[in-house]
Amino acid sequence: MIFPPPAPPAHDWLRFAGIHKRFGAFRALDGIDLGIRKGEFVCLLGPSGCGKTTLLRILAGLEKHDAGSLSLGGRDIGHLPAGRRDYGIVFQSYALFPNLDVAANIAYGLRTGRMEKARRVSALLDLVGLPGAERKYPAQLSGGQQQRVALARALATSPSLLLLDEPLSALDAQVREHLRRELRLLQQKLGVTTLMVTHDQEEALALADTIAVMRAGRIEQVGTPEQIYREPASRFVADFVGHANWLPLQVDAQGVCRIAGAMAISLPAGSVPTGPASVFCRPEDVRVAPSWQSGDNTLLALVERVDFLGGLRRASLSLCGAGDLRLLADVSPNDAGFAALVPGQRVPVFLPADRLRVFAEPSA
Ligand SMILES: Nc1ncnc2c1ncn2[C@@H]1O[C@H](COP(=O)(O)OP(=O)(O)OP(=O)(O)O)[C@@H](O)[C@H]1O
Numbered sequence: 001m002i003f004p005p006p007a008p009p010a011h012d013w014l015r016f017a018g019i020h021k022r023f024g025a026f027r028a029l030d031g032i033d034l035g036i037r038k039g040e041f042v043c044l045l046g047p048s049g050c051g052k053t054t055l056l057r058i059l060a061g062l063e064k065h066d067a068g069s070l071s072l073g074g075r076d077i078g079h080l081p082a083g084r085r086d087y088g089i090v091f092q093s094y095a096l097f098p099n100l101d102v103a104a105n106i107a108y109g110l111r112t113g114r115m116e117k118a119r120r121v122s123a124l125l126d127l128v129g130l131p132g133a134e135r136k137y138p139a140q141l142s143g144g145q146q147q148r149v150a151l152a153r154a155l156a157t158s159p160s161l162l163l164l165d166e167p168l169s170a171l172d173a174q175v176r177e178h179l180r181r182e183l184r185l186l187q188q189k190l191g192v193t194t195l196m197v198t199h200d201q202e203e204a205l206a207l208a209d210t211i212a213v214m215r216a217g218r219i220e221q222v223g224t225p226e227q228i229y230r231e232p233a234s235r236f237v238a239d240f241v242g243h244a245n246w247l248p249l250q251v252d253a254q255g256v257c258r259i260a261g262a263m264a265i266s267l268p269a270g271s272v273p274t275g276p277a278s279v280f281c282r283p284e285d286v287r288v289a290p291s292w293q294s295g296d297n298t299l300l301a302l303v304e305r306v307d308f309l310g311g312l313r314r315a316s317l318s319l320c321g322a323g324d325l326r327l328l329a330d331v332s333p334n335d336a337g338f339a340a341l342v343p344g345q346r347v348p349v350f351l352p353a354d355r356l357r358v359f360a361e362p363s364a
Contacts, residue, residue, distance in 0.1 A: 012071075013038040014059075014161070014193060019068035021054055021217075028054045030217035032068070036210075039191040041184070043204035046214035047240065052197040055214075056163055059195065061085050072160065087161035088154030092170050096138040096146055096153075103134035106153045124152040129182065144175040151183070155190070162187070164196035168203065180206055201241045205229060213237050229282075235359055238280050245286065245327050247279045247319075249358065259299070260322035266296045266353045276361035283314060285355035286329035288337030289348040297351045301327060306341050315341050317349060 014036040021029040029051045036042050044052040057063035059070060061082030070078040077085055096105045106124055107117040118134075125131050128148040138146055147167055154162060167183075168176045184207050187194050198204050204211050205225040213220045213228060213236075221233040232238035247259045256264050257272060259279065267279070289298070301317035304326075312330045319325040329349060331338050340347045 013073055014195075015069075015071045016055070016059070017069045017071075019055065019058060019070070020066045021051070021058065021063070022066055027217055029058075029065070032217075032219060034212055034219060034222065036193060036195065038193055041187050041194045041196070041207060041209045043208035043211045044195065044197045044214055045201060045204040045211050045241070046199065046220075048199060050214040051217045052199075052214055053165055056165055056195060056197050059085075059161075060087060060089055060163055085161075086157075086159050087163050088157065088159040089163040090147065090150045090154045090165070090167040092166040096149055098138050100137075101134065102130070102136050102138075102141075102149050105138070105149055106156055108153060109157055120156065121152075124156060127155070127186065128152045142175070143171050144179055147171065147179060151186075155192070160193065162192045162194040164194065166197055166199070169198070169200065176203075183207065205241070213240065215240075231357070232280075235278075235280075235362075238357075238359070243283050243328055245281050245283065247281075247325060247327070249273060249277045249279050260319065260325050262321055263299055263319075264296070265351065265356075267356055267358055268353055271356075271358040273358050273360055277358050278361065279351075280357045280359055281351060281355050283328040283330040284312075285352060286317075286327055287350040287352065288315065288329055288331050288335065288340060289350055290336045290340055292348045293350075295350075297353060299349050299351070300346055301349045303341055303343050303345045303347055305343060313338070313341055317347070320346065 012035045016032050016034045019029050019032040032055060044055060046052055054063060058065045061080060065078065069076060097108070100108070102125070103118070103121045106121045110117050110120060112120070121134060125133055128151050130145060130148050133145070133149070138149070141149065150167070168179055171179065180203060196207065208225055210222060211225055211228045212222045215236050221228060221237045223231070228237060228241055232241065238244045250258050251272060252258055257267055259265050265279065292298070300320040302320060303315055304318055305316040307314045309330070312332055315329045315331060317327045317329055319327060327349065331341060337347060
């Protein structure tokens with residue numbers, strides 16, 4: 001009896017294993033391992049030049065990797081030509097054929113009869129929120145509408161994979177945000193496994209089930225948006241995603257942890273460092289108190305500047321008695337310390353131990 005090959009584990013439906021890529025002497029990808037579950041929305045997030053697009057292009061068969069393997073549903077796809085890899089792709093630039101109308105653009109890859117094509121195009125236009133746009137030409141559409149058509153075209157053949165290369169970054173902020181929400185709803189409705197490249201952390205946090213943060217051809221961290229933001233695995237991730245406060249930390253001879261060699265601070269259980277380290281916290285975790293209450297992790301700070309951010313104020317604080325150590329605090333009008341945020345005022349700030357993370361200093 002012949003047994004079917006074992007199903008890959010749930011998280012391994014799409015798998016990059018040990019992917020390397022060089023352009024001449026330049027190492028663009030340096031051993032990428034990443035598993036993606038069926039139906040998952042994964043964002044590759046990282047600064048310009050870190051290799052995101054190269055990885056996407058390798059998956060699409062538009063670029064050849066030097067080493068490693070690629071599999072989809074347990075099948076090696078690394079050697080298949082692009083046309084046999086079963087994906088739809090949307091690029092940053094709309095890449096529609098200007099001389100074809102919307103219907104012809106969407107139906108471009110369909111190999112069905114005329115009636116079936118028309119039915120499918122109409123259904124896809126409904127899906128992307130452009131019903132009845134069949135006879136329009138790309139030049140008659142806004143940037144957001146063109147990206148909707150590009151998305152409809154990418155989904156036309158019901159592909160196993162949807163690949164998105166910065167699809168929203170050419171759009172203005174309002175359209176981008178609107179389309180972002182719609183893209184997420186559509187992806188969830190269709191359950192299509194999606195890999196999106198972006199350097200926009202807000203976009204990745206809002207859209208992805210899972211974010212893979214890349215740096216210089218490597219993956220720094222893979223996690224849910226919440227994990228990436230709240231529990232960054234490295235200084236790079238902490239700084240790249242959101243705003244970060246860093247305070248140098250020393251442990252004195254009595255085992256007391258001190259910030260800037262002075263203020264005692266308690267840390268989350270099990271995180272007392274053995275060598276030089278820094279404490280990390282997010283601006284929204286810094287609590288400004290209306291009045292001084294002595295206790296652990298309460299420090300005195302001078303308000304240097306207050307910036308209006310709409311729903312929040314961002315205060316730049318310098319810690320009293322700690323040289324030029326600075327902290328950002330995001331404070332809402334509903335917070336008790338809001339009224340105390342006046343430049344030139346001294347305010348007590350509280351750093352909740354459970355919101356602090358300790359990172360060892362990189363060894364010299
Ligand atoms: N065909 C190529 N020839 C030479 N170098 C290349 C080629 N394609 C990409 N690179 C280089 O490889 C590195 C990674 O490029 P890639 O486009 O993957 O980065 P990225 O993270 O997508 O950046 P961006 O957000 O700016 O698009 C860059 O330094 C880029 O200059």
